[in-house]
Amino acid sequence: MKLCEIEGLPNGILERPAPRLHEVLDGPTVFHLPGRRPEPLFVSVLLHGNEDTGWDALRELLGELAGQELPRALSVFVGNIEAARHGLRRLDGQPDYNRIWNGGDLPEQRLARQVVAAIAARRPFASIDVHNNTGLNPHYGCINRLDHHYLHLATLFSRTTVYFIRPDSVQSMAMSAVCPAVTVECGKPRQRAGIDHVREYLAAALNLVALPDHPVPTHDYDLFHTVATVTVPPGVRFSFDDRGTDLLFEPDLDELNFRELPAGTALAQVSADRIPLHAVDEEGHPVTERFFSVRDGQLCTRVPLMPSMLTRDERIIRQDCLCYLMERLPPLPS
Numbered sequence: 001m002k003l004c005e006i007e008g009l010p011n012g013i014l015e016r017p018a019p020r021l022h023e024v025l026d027g028p029t030v031f032h033l034p035g036r037r038p039e040p041l042f043v044s045v046l047l048h049g050n051e052d053t054g055w056d057a058l059r060e061l062l063g064e065l066a067g068q069e070l071p072r073a074l075s076v077f078v079g080n081i082e083a084a085r086h087g088l089r090r091l092d093g094q095p096d097y098n099r100i101w102n103g104g105d106l107p108e109q110r111l112a113r114q115v116v117a118a119i120a121a122r123r124p125f126a127s128i129d130v131h132n133n134t135g136l137n138p139h140y141g142c143i144n145r146l147d148h149h150y151l152h153l154a155t156l157f158s159r160t161t162v163y164f165i166r167p168d169s170v171q172s173m174a175m176s177a178v179c180p181a182v183t184v185e186c187g188k189p190r191q192r193a194g195i196d197h198v199r200e201y202l203a204a205a206l207n208l209v210a211l212p213d214h215p216v217p218t219h220d221y222d223l224f225h226t227v228a229t230v231t232v233p234p235g236v237r238f239s240f241d242d243r244g245t246d247l248l249f250e251p252d253l254d255e256l257n258f259r260e261l262p263a264g265t266a267l268a269q270v271s272a273d274r275i276p277l278h279a280v281d282e283e284g285h286p287v288t289e290r291f292f293s294v295r296d297g298q299l300c301t302r303v304p305l306m307p308s309m310l311t312r313d314e315r316i317i318r319q320d321c322l323c324y325l326m327e328r329l330p331p332l333p334s
Contacts, residue, residue: 001027001028001107001108001110001111002027002111002114003028003029003030003111003114003115003118004025004026004027004028004029004030005029005030005031005032005118006029006030006031006032007031007032008031008032008033009031009033009062010024010025010029010031011024012024013025013031013059014059014062014063014066016059017052017055017056018046018049018052018055018056018084019084019085019086019087020085021046021055021078021081021084021085022081022082022084022085025078025081027081027082028077028078028079028080028081028111028115029077029078029081030075030076030077030078030115030118030119031075031076031078032073032074032075032122033062033070033073033074033075033076034069034070034073035069035070035071035072035073035074035206036069036070036071036072037071037072037073037125037209038073038122039072039073039122039123039124039125040072040073040074040075040119040122040124040125041072041073041074041075041124041125041126041127041128041202041205041206042075042076042077042119042124042126042127042128042175042179043058043074043075043076043077043127043128043129043130043202044076044077044079044115044127044128044129044130044171045058045076045077045078045079045130046078046079046080046081046083046084046097047079047080047097047098047129047131047171048079048080048083048089048090048096048097048098048131048132049079049080049081049082049083049084049085049086049087049088049089049090049091050083050084050087050088050089050132050189051089051130051131051132051133051189052084052132052189052190053130053132053186053187053189053190053191053194053195053198054130054131054132054186054198055078055084056190056195057130057194057195057196057197057198057199057202058076058130058198058199058202060195060199061199061202061203070206071206071207072125072206072207072208073122074206075118075119075122075124077115077119079097080094080097082094083097089315089316089319089320090319094108095108095109096319096320098129098131098169098170098171099167099169099170100112100169101116101169101170101171101173101174102168102169102173102174112171112174116174116175116178119175119178120178123179124175124178124179125179125208126153126179126180126181126182126205126208126211127171127172127175127176127178127179127180127181127182128153128181128182128183128184128201128202128205129170129171129172129175129181129182129183129184130183130184130186130198131183131184131185131186132185132186132187132188132189132194133185133187133188133309133311134188134254134311134312134313134316135253135254135257135309135310135311135312135313136254136255136257137185137187137254137257137258137308137309138158138160138187138257138258139157139158139160139184139185139186139187139194139197140157140158140160140161140162140184140185140258141153141154141155141157141158141160141161141162141182141183141184141185142154142161142162142163142164142172142182142183142184142185143161143162143163143172143176143181143182143183144163144164144165144170144172144173144176144181145176146163146332147180147332148212148213148214148215148216148332149180149211149212149213150176150180150181150182151216151221151223151332152180152211152212152216153180153181153182153205153211154182154184154221155216155220155221156201156204156205156208157182157184157197157201158184159220159221159222160221160222160224160258161221161222161223161224162223162224162225162226162308162326163223163224163225163226163329164225164226164282164324165282166226166229166280166281166282166283166284167229170183171183180211184198184201186198215332215334216332218331221331222328223328223329223330223331223332224306224308224326224327224328224329225326225327225328225329226282226308226324226325226326227281227282227325227326227327228279228280228281228282228287228290228291228324228325229279229280229321229324229325230277230278230279230291230307230321230322230323230324230325231277231278231279231317231321231322232247232276232277232278232317232318232322233276233277233278236276236277238268238276238314238317239314240253240312240314243269245271246270246271246272246276247268247269247270247271247276247277247299248268248269248270249267249268249312250266250267250268251312253267253268253310253312254310254311254312256307256310257307257308257309257310257323258306258307258308259306259307260304260305260306260328261301261304261305261306261307262301262304263300263301263302263303263304264295264300264301265300265301266298266299266300267292267298267299267300267301268298268299269297269298269299270294270297270298270299272294273294274294275288275289275292275293275294275299276299277292277299277322279291279292279325289302290302290303291303291305291325305325305326305327306325306326306327306328307323307324307325307326308323308324308326309321309323309324310322310323311323
């Protein structure tokens with residue numbers, strides 16, 4: 001797998017929605033556009049093929065700016081084009097394109113190293129990785145370093161900011177070693193509000209002369225820390241409507257995202273006394289029993305916690321995770 005790198009816009013690319021990009025691109029592609037300030041803004045889209053808000057926002061923005069000099073150079077990585085063709089997060093047999101950025105010998109992992117090297121050589125101003133999610137979540141930014149430059153980049157998008165260091169194989173983690181980097185989560189795909197929000201955010205980022213050196217005012221953001229990743233083990237059958245499974249989730253489970261849940265909150269009905277979930281902390285240590293318990297046939301929270309990324313999409317739960325668990329952090333020191 002070889003990275004395709006292009007100077008300028010590929011012909012006809014802005015007319016193609018994500019499922020049609022294969023008509024003009026042979027595979028994962030970086031294209032570079034010049035601007036008045038030479039240090040580029042780096043934007044990655046479609047690392048998950050069904051998350052197309054970033055691409056829709058970007059092609060609208062570039063269409064609006066057609067014929068004008070960009071205020072800053074722009075480099076764009078268009079990721080999993082084959083999955084986008086089929087409207088899927090990833091194809092069966094493919095790795096997750098947002099889990100390939102920390103080394104390894106898979107073709108996709110080597111490709112990710114090529115992307116980082118190509119962008120690093122241009123001394124980027126900042127990196128923005130655009131994603132959607134399948135559950136009910138607010139728009140928010142994610143950072144991997146507790147640094148005010150990173151926080152400024154995130155709060156330009158949303159006052160809600162999540163700090164995490166696991167998984168460590170995401171694009172923003174790799175790019176954090178090169179420049180301020182953020183992942184933005186902009187709700188469900190194909191929603192007008194998400195496309196508009198991302199388009200306005202990218203336009204604002206392109207027009208920044210520099211990220212401020214002063215701290216972000218404490219009243220301008222809410223900071224959360226991801227402390228655990230929760231998955232459903234492969235042998236556990238789960239559903240949102242079939243009572244014959246091991247784990248029957250509440251039908252409105254994704255409405256709990258970014259809500260501070262008290263201890264004892266019921267999440268599902270279970271068919272046995274064991275906890276049918278697996279949770280690991282930032283170091284990969286199992287912490288399931290710290291957060292969950294089974295009482296009277298129900299899976300409950302053991303301690304107060306705040307989930308994010310809860311979804312009802314069973315394919316996504318199997319391919320990625322059920323959710324992340326967060327705690328609120330105090331503001332960064334000045």
